[in-house]
Amino acid sequence: NSKVIQTPRYLVKGQGQKAKMRCIPEKGHPVVFWYQQNKNNEFKFLINFQNQEVLQQIDMTEKRFSAECPSNSPCSLEIQSSEAGDSALYLCASSLDWGENYAEQFFGPGTRLTVL
Amino acid sequence: QQQVRQSPQSLTVWEGETAILNCSYENSAFDYFPWYQQFPGEGPALLISILSVSNKKEDGRFTIFFNKREKKLSLHIADSQPGDSATYFCAGLPRPGYQNFYFGKGTSLTVIP
Numbered sequence: 001n002s003k004v005i006q007t008p009r010y011l012v013k014g015q016g017q018k019a020k021m022r023c024i025p026e027k028g029h030p031v032v033f034w035y036q037q038n039k040n041n042e043f044k045f046l047i048n049f050q051n052q053e054v055l056q057q058i059d060m061t062e063k064r065f066s067a068e069c070p071s072n073s074p075c076s077l078e079i080q081s082s083e084a085g086d087s088a089l090y091l092c093a094s095s096l097d098w099g100e101n102y103a104e105q106f107f108g109p110g111t112r113l114t115v116l
Numbered sequence: 117q118q119q120v121r122q123s124p125q126s127l128t129v130w131e132g133e134t135a136i137l138n139c140s141y142e143n144s145a146f147d148y149f150p151w152y153q154q155f156p157g158e159g160p161a162l163l164i165s166i167l168s169v170s171n172k173k174e175d176g177r178f179t180i181f182f183n184k185r186e187k188k189l190s191l192h193i194a195d196s197q198p199g200d201s202a203t204y205f206c207a208g209l210p211r212p213g214y215q216n217f218y219f220g221k222g223t224s225l226t227v228i229p
Contacts, residue, residue, distance in 0.1 A: 041203065091159050104162050
């Protein structure tokens with residue numbers, strides 16, 4: 001069973017408000033991913049880290065979205081000015097260092113964001 | 117463009133039957149295909165996975181059949197149980213490394229006792 005912890009489980013914000021969610025990856029996992037899962041079950045990759053360094057991110061996260069994974073603190077994803085279209089389940093996943101092999105991604109339960 | 121497609125969108129089977137969930141992909145470079153199981157209110161959990169060098173992978177009641185030429189794969193759930201009722205996602209990945217998965221939109225499976 002996954003031991004990725006995400007808080008809060010539910011988050012309700014008004015349009016224009018900041019929304020911040022946190023993730024504690026599984027112990028010993030240096031790689032962290034953030035995905036957005038919308039109501040149509042579509043997954044959208046947002047950003048991933050190895051330790052504190054950003055590996056990949058999509059354009060969307062360079063504008064209103066920001067994320068970090070500081071050492072000895074939870075990773076976080078923040079939406080600076082929430083929009084209705086941001087309402088979704090935000091999933092954090094962690095994995096071992098991929099290297100030359102494929103490594104399983106372990107997902108947390110997600111943060112359900114509702115933007116009113 | 118949807119890189120990974122799944123069908124059917126929803127599937128209902130009786131307990132004890134074999135459920136067949138289908139997946140196809142666009143990118144010939146995809147090499148690794150995990151299937152995830154997601155229950156309501158939970159995150160996805162890895163169920164079984166296959167590499168493109170194989171054409172079959174079994175794990176208990178779960179079997180993946182893979183056809184590289186047709187770019188198709190299927191998940192067979194034998195002796196379906198009510199506890200298997202969940203949404204199943206097929207995903208693809210082109211190569212090892214720090215890559216995000218390309219997920220399909222899932223198949224919602226209901227197993228009737």
